[in-house]
Amino acid sequence: MTTTPTAPDPDRGTDPRRGDPGPALDPGPDPGPDPATNPDPSPTLDPSPDPVPGSGAGSDSEPAARPGRRGGRPFMHVVRTACATPAGRSDLRRGLNIVLADLEHPTGDSGQSRWPLYTHLMAAGYQAPATAAAELPYLLVAALYAVHDAPNPRMAATSPPPAPAVFKAWQNLGWSFATAVHRGVMSRENAAGTLGYLAELDQTTLLRELPAVVARLRSAGIPITWPQLLSDLLAWPDRSAQVRLGWARAFHNTRSDEETR
Structure with a gap:
């Protein structure tokens, strides 16, 4: 069995490029209210198209979004929609383990079912790429967002999520x-x-x-x-x-x- 390399913890070890790995990430069950534990949510989606990857600092030049709701911004709208229900948010969080297992497989597909992810993402408008390996970046970002930044749907009535940030x-x-x-x-x-x-x-x-x-x-x-x-x-x-x-x-x-x- 091949051991998966883990990212270095930036503040551990003497070599900043090869520090000790951080702890394994276990998304666990869908947690309770977010406002107390997630006070500084990351920027999310705004209606404008995807920025140019790697463009210069302060550049506002942006091309049209990719079709099929696959660009960064259109896809994150899909993810936010999928996470708007407790079941969707919970399944996308659990999907992180599926994605990590697939990344260990030579074909990008370990055989674990991605059906729980598809159930919510495709219902929200996701159109999958042609191969299992090609969609791994999408599923990884969706799972990470669900783990770290998706608002708790159970709190939406009393604490509506913030408007998407530009x-x-x-x-x-x-x-x-x-x-x-x-x-x-x-x-x-x-x-x-x-x-x-x-x-x-x-x-x-x-x-x-x-x-x-x-x-x-x-x-x-x-x-x-x-x-x-x-x-x-x-x-x-x-x-x-x-x-x-x-x-x-x-x-x-x-x-x-x-x-x-």
Whole structure:
């Protein structure tokens, strides 16, 4: 049996690029009310199209969204809709283990049923790609959002979820790490080392490492821009250099949560 590599915990170990792995992520059952435990939700969806992966800091240039509700923003609308019921949110959370098992399989399909995910996502408008491997970035981001940021549907009547936030193309993973530095969650050296480590990975290994990285950031209240993360993951096989450049620009140019140099 092959052991799955885990992402380095940025504040553990002496080598920022090869620190000790963080704890395994167990999404567990659908939790209770979110407001007390999730005070700083990540930016979500706005109606505008997907930003260009890896575009320069402060760029507002954005192409039309991909058809079939597969772009980062259209897909996150699907995910938010699927998570609007207790059953949908719970099944998408449990889907993280299914995705991680599939990432260990050479074909990208371990044989575990993705039916619980399809039940809710396709009902909300999801159109799956042609192969099981091609949809892994979609399912991973959906599961991570459900685990870390999806509002509790049981609280919707008394605490409606916030309106989707507009975000810029530079608010990518590099921006999230820069925000962690500015808030004192990570040292700049450890954040840069971890981001650099991720930037050198192939797509499959990057997908395997992301759950531990996202858990580390979200546990400290650091926002993740989910549509932009998905767009970057989808671009990785053909345009990883452009995505890396965007991460580097955002990390080194971000002065605060909302500004770039």
